[in-house]
Amino acid sequence: MDVIEVRPRLLMLRFPVGQAYVWADGDDDLTLIDAGWAGAAPLIEEAVRSRGLRPEALRRIVLTHCHRDHVGAAGELSARYGAEVLAHPLDAPVVRGEAPVPDPVLLDWEVPLYAHGLTVPEAPPTRVDRQPVDGEELGFGDGARVVHTPGHTAGSIAVHLPHHGVLFTGDTVASVGRVGLGVFHVDREQARASMRRLAALAPETVCFGHGDPLTTGAAAALKAAVLTEAALT
Template structure:
């Protein structure tokens, strides 16, 4: 796992498949408050803890873990980290039953070229244990970090997929609705590709300055224009 600073408040935790993000809010007397957006792989808790400590922060200050959706490479270590450090786990109401293990992960509707990719990814990523969800999210909910972070419901990848928008900082976490693999484009493995396209266009309308994807390198230069062009290009 790689731990990469994107901005002085924003860090990426990169795994062999996918990534998670850490946001830091300055606290009193240097006691920073930390938020994880997604939680990597199921066996990654020790690595995540070590990386945070190695960057001079305290994982005990992880206050919340916001899951963009219920897939294994995003739920991952959420339960173990929450248990260690008392963090609140958040997921959209429609994906919360998947995260808790009450219903199976919904099968995507795959394009022909996605089939071998999905088979490889499905085999490689460890299946996460059932994970508690302390707060079920809805569109527009404020999350208590990042000077006003808000939920943007982005159905299509899964029914309960969400993006997280920090308008004060111009930062957008897209989950897997959008990817940056080779170029910025609609992500893969959607349960409803047309709804995912609609969600991608909504995210582009937010005109963010930094875009963080579930897969692929973050956008930090001309992010709004690149995301808008990708959404326009993918419109049927």
């Protein structure tokens, strides 16, 4: 697993499929945004230690949605360190194993990609301690807030840190080859609307569920992606 410093206080942990992020509010208050694959807890712990931080300082795990490559290690890390697990109310039942993972409506070219994604280990049922809704403050990052972004899943969220100009998009937007709408949505039209909402935030740094973060020209890239998507419809 690669560990990349996106900017001070922000690390990206890159898995073979997808990635997670660590935000540090000092040495004793870490937030994990998404949790990678099931069984990846030791790798995440090692990554945190490699940057001089302590896994014991993990206070919360924010899940942008219920898919296996985002929920994976959340339960194990939470059990080990007492971190609070957060997920939107519409995805929380899936995270807990009480409801099935929603099937996406696939475009033809997405079918083989989706089959490849299923090679990621299934996430075990994971408890959810808090179910934040749109606009709710999350208790880190000097005012991080939830942005409900339905479309990829019903309960997909982005996390916006307006004080720092940072936006975590989850899988609504991706940066694989180019910045654009992500894949495997349950409702593509909703996902497009969610992407437009994220672009309106005009962030300085954008962190995606898949693909390289943007630390320069991020706002312009998001706006361009919205225009490109509109031209395709």
